Amino acid sequence: MKTAHPFTSEPGTVGEGLAQRGVSRRNFLKYCSTLASLLALPAGMAPVLAAAIATARRQSVIWLSFQECTGCTESITRSHSPTLENLIFDLISLDYHHTLQAASAEAAEQAREQAMHDNVGKYLLIVDGSIPLGNPGYSTIAGISNHAMLLDSARGAAVIVAVGTCATYGGIPKADPNPTGAVSVSDIVKDKPIINIPGCPPIPVVMTGVLAHFLTFGKIPELDGLGRPKVFYGETIHDRCYRRPFYDQGKFAQSFDDEAARRGWCLFKLGCKGPVTYNACATTKWNDGTSFPIQSGHGCIGCSEPNFWDAGGFYQALSMPITPVQGTLAAAAAAGAAAGVAVTWHNRSKKSAARAAHQKMTVDDLKREEQ
């Protein structure tokens, strides 16, 4: 830090934080360019983004984890190290996150209450994990049920971001038979803007990108019918998949170790759910743009879609029946045959009756009775 830092370094801003951490303007602009492209903004927007982010006050964020596996946190923290994505934490003031924070017990809860009090109406509430409604005791933090804590924390939030399929749609806890009565954030909170970032886990840059968007523009990005940012969830994996041409040509892997699989042909027949999965995996990819499931030879399991766990087997082609139909068919055919026998019996007796009622025709019958 020998020279004057290029960031506006007013105290308490993001710029100050970045300057203290020794982030160069070059690197910061590069990050902003990446962000702009991720958000589908024109390239000229990168300096605007940079200026906006640098001068923004660090946003107070409260992160609540309910019925979850910590995979979402793993995803966001392990992302793209050592690139700038990690630094997104410098954009925000993460006031409560019970996995990451140093404080524990009462001090931790105090931090949450303090942040809520200090930033009422302004803080960002991030939630991962679903909320059990079956019994409050199924999942509690500091003796407070998830449901109560969500309602309490949501009250003063500016925006709620549900990350991961559990928070957005109930996820695996909600999977049939849903023993805890798990529901999503949007099932409970109805009066706050909610951004859904589904995925099991969500793509790290998608999480950070959405946060950056909010910080930059001060508003939530354009969402689709399921509350997902359209910019990341506007297209299916299938439509952006590099194996798509094989699908169109009718070239499919029949098993995971056949020649077609080795050639990288389409995995549709092996159960790939890419055609009905809206996510950015095929474009942003994972682990610093290294790969994504289909690229490593496995079909998409559709983890970012609502109720994906109950939407048929992962290895059943999308066009296949979810439940076996042979039994149904056999039973229905048997019932049809039984009904058919009954109808046949009825028809035959009707025909016999008609035959019995037949009066032998003579020439005298050829003239019709006058009415």
Added chain:
Amino acid sequence: MTATLAKGINAFKEVMDAPIASFFSSCVHCGLCAEACLFYTESGDARFTPIHKIEPLRRIWQQEYTLLGKLGSMVGFGKEVTDAELAEWESLVYDSCTMCGRCAMVCPVGNDLTYMIRKMREGMVAAGHAPEGLVTATQRAISSGSPAGVKWVTVQAQIRRLEKQHGYTVPVDQVDVDYLVLMSSWEILNFPEYLGAVGRILNQAGKTWTLASDAYEATNSGIQIGSSDLARELVSRIVSAAERLKARCVISPECGHAYTAIRWDGPNLMGRPFGFEVKHILEVLDNLRRAGKLKLKNQKSLTQPLTYHDPCQISRRGGVYEQPRTLLNACASDFREMADTGVMNWCCGGGGGVSANERAEPLRMNVFKKKKSQIEALGVKTLVTACANCRVVMEEALEHYGMDVEMLGLTEVVADQLEEN
């Protein structure tokens, strides 16, 4: 419901079977049957669409023999078949259908519409909705033995003329013969040369044959009007004569529906297979030819351009379409085929009882335009056929249209080709 309507409905229920049910199930209302029906092609009147002619039968099937139809009737969906409706359908079923079976050859789903019309007529006649002309013909057939009222004495007079002309004895009521020869009223009244020709051919071939004084008439108005009971009565006369005379084969004459009545419907009407064969005269002639028993002159006696009209019941509905061509080629040097021929021929317009139904005459004359154009396209002046009914119908129509075309019966053509003894 009147008693006759009840009988008609009962008959509809009685005739329903698996083929009918499959035909109705398959119909997709494509209308192609109309395109094969000369009553439609020559008039453009959609009511003549073959499947439409069977609509009342379809409704009976649907309402009585399908679960969905039954449920529909229960909640008041099914439109009942009424006497007025059958009255309206009478002309469609009898006047504008010759049961030629051409539609049954083109229906993409394979519906045998002739089979269906035959069943339809069973109910129509039971309901008292058969046309006057056909009723009269049937009454005469039952009471006098011939739809035209021809009696045995008329046949005897013809026999005497023939015996004088050809110098052989016409056997009557001979027992243990190869053939029992039948005739149609038309042959007795209009074309006596038929019997003369058959006699010459069979005599030359060394076959024994006979006429039966109590079963000389081959036609069957019962089949045409659609009454199995009456058809059985008429067929049984032939069957008992053939059995009494121990004939090995009954020869159906040059008449289309007579062949259907005896050859195909006969055993089913009687409820038992026959102990004798039934053959159309053309089959007999061709068999004799193949057995070398038909000695024909090498010099073909007919040199003018001519064509052959396939009688529907003999070719399409009878399977006799190769024999006439072989025979004709042996007798004529310039035999030309019509565009639609053999099993895809066009009807003369008078089959299936239409010729006996005076009311249908204007229709019959109109549909002859098809045959007229076929004949004109070939430019022939001679038309050979093997059905006396076709022949009468076409002679009338040729006259009506002022066409200078001569008609010949194929049997007579073959007889004229015989080597002189």
Added chain:
Amino acid sequence: MNSLDLLTFARGTALNAALAVCAFGILLRLFEIFGLGRKADLSPARPTTPGSGWRTMYARSIPPPGMVRRDPVTYIAGYVFHIGLFITILLFAPHIELIREVTSLGWPSLPSALVDALAVASIIALLVLLAHRFSNPVKRLLTTGGDYLAWVLTLLPLLTGYLAYHHLLFEYTFMLALHILSVELLLMLLPFTKLFHVVSVFISRWYNGDISGRKGVAS
């Protein structure tokens, strides 16, 4: 219920229900037909014949001479529709997977773009046939509500399949669900509408061929 739930419903409960109704209906209808019986024909059949029920079953797929000229619209549009539909149903990879799952039988598929083109051809043919139904006097006379119902039931799977494939109108998952549901509607009503000709055409053609065949005529 969201799109994926609807799709799951379509692939699960609804598919089972549709196949059950379809199988029930087909069996019932077959019993209704065959149960009426057929008297044995006592007339001796010709010993040799070019015709038979089996022959007519396939031979009737070819138009008799002169007929195409008499009604080119019905024949050409009819062929385009049926061929397009068969190929779309039987040679599209996802459909083959479904068939393979249910019957354990599978075969190679055609490229999607080709199937897509044939589906479009089928849809156009259906539209032409509908227009012909309005304009042709014979068809107009014969047409009942059932014909329009069958037309809609047939069009819907083709149309929804096309829209889903091209991501038109609704998002793919929802459209795919609609597509599968439309097929299920078709399956459920197939036995009880004229669409049953899919099955009964083989029976009626067989009877036709048998009736003519024993007389020595190949029909």
